[in-house]
Amino acid sequence: MKHRALWKLAAIVVILLVAGIVPAPRDEVQLRIGSKKFTESVILGEVLRLLDEQAGLNVVHYREFGGTRIVFDALVAGEIDAYPEYTGTILGEILAGKEVTEAKSMRQELAKLGIGVSESLGFNNTYALALTHARADELGVKTISDLVRHPELQFALTHEFLDRADCWPALLKAYDLPQKKVVGVDHDIAYRQLISGEVDVIDVYSTDAVIRQADLVLLEDDRQVFPRYEAVWLFRKDTANRYPAFRQAIEQTERAIRETEMQALNDRVESRTASESETAALFLAEKLGVRLEVASTSYWRMIVRHTVEHLELVRQSLLPAIVVGVALGVFCQRWPSAGRGVLAGVGLLQTIPSLALLVLLLPVVAWLGYRSIGEGAVTAIVALFCYALMPIVRNTYTGLEAIPRGVVESATVLGLSQSSRLAEIELPIALPTILAGIRTAGVQCVGFATLGAIIGAGGLGQPILRGIRVSDPKLVLAGAIPAALLALALQVLLDLLEWGVVPRGLKRRQARSE
């Protein structure tokens, strides 16, 4: 009886923590395939996933979750077991600085890391510079050497292309290109800029579907700067030893795909004729005679799945943040000198750009021994947790500070202990302000969670990413609209909660002060 309020507070804390931390049940995953954020990589990932699945393995595919460095590091760290890569990238990028030039020594170097390399999948997807047909004719350029005569040309190159030692820096050196107007943009945006005439030259992969669709001209690499980019699998040798079916699946795809076939597959996805899964299944059926059922997921099922993932992210970050945030807020108010540091600290956390925070957290989470990418989504959850803290801490602090001194002192002289006073008097009086903080944190959290898709955490960011990649506004909306509705729903839910738990005495006061 005496400590009823304290028990109630303890119960709320336990419920929030348990509800927030308990992981959702999931099947044990045996194999994880990764892919980089372009269509071909995702299709190849799906091909391998379907083959493994057909062989009875429980396999997941982290689609489009990063560039070379992130995906390769994930492979070495054991976060994924295989992903499609290109020999040129391996030599020029992954093993750059190791003076490796031939296939054999490449295999040896990677073997040291426990990584195996498959045979070529059958096609060469090298880098190329592209112009629209019309522009190329107008300028009369056919080779990269011809570009030297047109220093005024505007280039839009992908960041990866600009940074890689075997791409832009190598081109500059070999051809002595004079162009000054060079900007770094996303692959998909560069295409659109090229077609709209905003830029003149972009970098492409030679199997890109859009080359055919948009009637682009690839400039001949007359000085042979670009290395060969044979598609291969990079895979973990220990996984291949553990699951012979996985090794067999890899072998099945070796020398199976020609360049034009790959272009056609890419085209199917990018023209939105079929999803990556359906395209991969079609290829398996036609070329390898592997028949399998690909559940053609409807839009609604896809949205529901991603919404559930999204809610998972919000649940696991927001609920613990409420407990920790309120506790920190109380701490700040009780010990103001130390509290200033805490307030500054959580404020600082919020100023870190969200994308940067995710990337900065990757190695920390991995170092702590958690999977930093993919299922479980620890990195995304930690990042969201950090963002959610600030409004909750601040509002708890403000709410407690705003209680008139006479009220607190009356409680003290009545003989309430510190803890009873907190549980029975101070927190309940500050409740409307605390709830407002939780509401802000929650709505922010729903928005930020869309970024989780970048590191394979799923959620409604996934369709947005895919939509941008295949220029499908419908897909972008399929992620953006439910995310907005979710934020709205959370807001309404918290409003209802406030209406339900805040006593009349406090509502009046609030209404009057507003």
Next chain:
Amino acid sequence: MLELREVTKLYAGATVVAPLTLSVPAGEVLVLLGPSGCGKTTILRMIAGLVTPTSGEITVDGLPLSNATIGQVRRKLGYVIQEGGLFPHLTARANIVLMARHVGWSRERMNRRLVELEEMTAFPPDALDRYPTELSGGQRQRVSLMRALILEPSLLLLDEPLGALDPLIRAGLQRDLKTAFARSGATVVLVTHDLVEASWFADRVCVLETGRVVQEGPFAEIVERPASQFVREFVNSQVVAS
């Protein structure tokens, strides 16, 4: 009942309360009278354990006030402040019975005591389930008084309990407070700057000037034989004003 021995309070080197020795026998109503800044509220807050004296000793019912005994001492205290200090998230009833609930009173006992208190403070029973914002200023002070009285304290501390009220309500509450003091039998220390209140409530008055007791005695004596120029001026200013 209440003893202060050589109690002082310094804030950042400035004397707020000069060495003060005071003895209040059981059942007496003592009024600490003086202008704002004279240290009267600080004295009350030291007795309530909200402010620690710089030196000296305070005993309540023979119990010296310290960190170890503060809980025990507060059991014997009732405390009422100017704005009431009511808990806005609780109804009048919940405000009043909070501590009774904490010490484990039965519902019947609480209800019995509530009836007594309503009568004692002339509080309308139908207003018990209202929240503080839904009560008038006078009703709020009555609730505050009931909250202070519920566990039958032996020492009641009041800091300008009528300060925030308009004159009509003030007169009514003033009358009811006096009845309540008498019926509760508690020793009372009341802080005010108002001569009328002092004359109405006090068995004995202490007049304070910048942290020092400058005159002590029955109210009539203070008015008729002011001990200093300051006391004379303080008394006259209010006589003229009213």
